[in-house]
Amino acid sequence: MTKTEKPTAHAGATAASQRESVLQDRIENIEKESGAKAVAVALHDGETDFDLHYRADRWFHAASTIKVPILLGVFAAIDRGELLPHSRVHVRNRFLSVVENVPFRVESGRDSNSAVHNSIGKMMRVDELAYHMITTSSNLATNLLLGVIGPESVTQTLKELHVDEGIELKRGVEDELAFEKGISNMVTANGLLKILVMLAEGKAFSPALSRRMMDILHGQEFNQGIPARLPKGTRVAHKTGEISTVAHDAGVVYLPKRKPYSLVVLTEWDQGATGRSRTIASISHAIYETLTGTAVKDE
């Protein structure tokens, strides 16, 4: 390192530290104003390598963000040749709880899209189910895919890819009996961030398979969280998660002429609390402004 570079590097470090401090303050303020019980944020900017970890190791109920690790598990099976994207899966609405194997069904009203429920008794392709699992958060599609690959294979995949820290997959979704017994899928912001960064960098199995997973995440139809207050035309590949007491969003934000940044926002709430998506959108907005130095006009 030359003498002239040293002050620059120091200035860079100072700028990053200032940026971190500014962001921490902004997030803290948003959190206070929101009335959320807890907020966690994890950020990695591919352009500047700037990282932010705000209570990022705190565990939250995963809600539907667990579908990102499951997507990874499905593509692991494709990578191993055990599944093909067009392999067909019997659509059956009957699953066994992890508690004493009690059968349960996914209520059709809980899925925002009827496409999978309309195929009961028939078959759908693995790639179709993966698409519905992510883009409209179909719980039926999720449990069907998990039934084919098995939760243990997802866990094994996460281990092999060294992204198992901060992710606990214990069961399928809508397993109410398990929920009542306190058996839930859990995530940390850092855990989800590692997966997103790996996908954004094309390092999950192969660049081609990573791209296919990102394409699915780009199809997300619920956009009230991370994308809501970003400039028009910003592309966000993401997955939301929401139950009565948590609201999350985890995604990769693509802006013109710069590398993407990966962002996870996890929030916990009292039942019936309002402003959940607005809080996530505000945090996303603050991060965008801080990283780009650009103010976004809300419309």
Next chain:
Amino acid sequence: MTASAPTGNRMAEAPIFPLRVVDGLTLPPEYRKALRPGEEWKDAVGVSRQLPRYFYEVPSWDTAMKIELATHFLLWEFIQVDVREAPALRTFPRYVPCAITLLAVCLERFREAVGTMVHISANGGYRSPSHRFSRNATPHAWGTAANIFRIGDTYLDNRNAIERFSLIARETLPGIWTRPYGTPTGYAEDHLHLDLGYVLSVPRDVNS
């Protein structure tokens, strides 16, 4: 026994069934491993059952889509299986036990009785002993069982529907067995299972 075309039909004017009969014991190893032709297999209560040895060879999905096993039942409906089936049996040619034709006739009779369409579910017709759903000897591996998930516009996912159509099946088809409604193993709560038991069909062409 070599595979034989159905040349022994004495009624010259009758349509010839277009599928070749194959002795499972003459098939390549990957098929024999998955189909286990003629082997013994224990059912849920430990009784040994002999698996089918003779199969119809289905050359392509196109063929399966065209062949009528009964007026309202095409062959493809009986061989829809998903990723849980053994890989060798998910590509063509596919093999289906010869008793499948008996099941089709029964379902046609059942369809007449209910007066509307009868839908067999995926994995609900023939599935091999190697299918991941086949834990014990099940008539599905004999080609003599069907899981019906919908009749007309009625989804068979509740007690009322399952028991109503189960009764019609038993009244219409002497000797048919239907799975009782319920959630424990051996019961069904999201489809109507009916079967003819462990029937082995040996076509006339087979001479060994």
